[in-house]
Amino acid sequence: MIGYIARRLLLGVVQVLLVAAGVFALTEALPGDAAVTIAGDNPDPAVIAGLREQLGLNRPVGERFAEWLAAAAHGDLGTSLVAPRPVSEVIGSAFGPSLLLAVLALALLIPLATGLGMLAARREGGRLDRAITSTTLGLYAAPEFAMAVLLVTVFAVQLGWFPPTAVGGSLTANPALLVLPVLVLLLRPICSLSRLVRAGAIDAQRAPHVEHVRRLGLSPTRIRVFHVLPNAAAPAVQQLARTADWLLGGVIVVEAIFVVPGLGTALLDAVSARDLPVVQGLALVFACTTVLVNLGADITARALSPTSEVGR
Template structure:
């Protein structure tokens, strides 16, 4: 049996268990919150009899375990259940929210990779000199700014004061691609911190790799500078960066709640936020499954990439 295949199989099995655990935990936590969907639906007329009626109509009066089992039984058929708040299928919610989230994530990653690796390699080449110190201190400073603060700052300066860009995506619905200007600020905010951590990781890895005997040998034997940097040194600096990149993509797809809320982008983060506010448990659970699976798959992919980049690590038992 191939070691790689059994590794992937083991990790996928573990991933299924992890996702199940996440769903259980999320369910338990939403159960523990005061109030439920009936209270939320009753709105500004919290009449006990009315709440009880809604509860009965939504079948919320049954025991929690029964409700969970009911919902879980639908999963194998791809049925995520129906929303308590609107009665629409949960899958519909997820599909709607996924578009804007994926668009933001792809744009961010498309800029993140060249920027992160390029600046990292550049800083490593100039280790200890002005350019390196500049890149290092700026990345550290930007990394220290939380995204909600940066988001508000950018809106204030670039949108409200200077009026260069729309402050939010209000009114554009899910057709964000038709209004690229509205995407600039959110992508900038999403990009800010991941770029910094990636640059610093790549820089550290590259400094080690550039000082290594194998890079010295390649230089000694007349391989050109750029080739040495990108094909001989960089592969050794990539493994930790690949892990970081996977975590970043995971974060972009599963939890950019603050940025989506700030710029009013109808992505998965907004769907999650609304669902929690309405105690819409099936929607929250559906999102938990999607986020769990994404996390498992992305981390597995990162481990496979790392294995390819550091093949020796596969040797030790």
């Protein structure tokens, strides 16, 4: 296991470096540069030249990339071009709301999806199985923005039960602001995750070791919890990792509709303002998050089902 973790960490470092190089190259290829953005409308060429020299944009791209990467390794992601503060501070202030949404969504997603999947697998092809399958497929086909607009129209505008957006409110002081965004975040992942748990549980119920413990007279509940569930959960852990990465990376559509000041909103603002240091910093944070989350998922899946190919 230690060798496996070391190999995955090394692969993750390579992936992060490739993402960082790709993002830096793409932002450099965009028309204009930071000096033009800072100069604003009707810029003076002399002012732009001075800004380029001040920002070091007249130096070779490779030299600037190496300097940026070395600074990023020490936690220095540069300074925002829009707000006079470090990029790490911009990302840190936006990370809290995204993390809060992600934690709440995952805390509800894991038990709900596992319970639905195990419930559907109890009687394969039965009425309950067909009802859960039909409902989850229907919800999964609905786009997030459509479900968000529908929920806001019904529960915020017509019924007035929840605030329509988070504008002017604190997510921690007013938990009602979190209800609709978290519900939208749950709809699609709970469908895909419950389907994977269902499929894994059906396969596990037919496994020889489960048949053996069933012949030994163990109760159905004990068999499902201790023998079926671990094998059913192993494949679903991979999907859960992708969902966690999707949530931590900032769900742009959901945050934009509900005006949540998270990472997705920060990315949209940085792109629209051509704030390239913030875009590069966010890309690096997203890459690191993806590597760490998937590493944790692979280790968990391998621990749950050591004999399977999941996480190898």
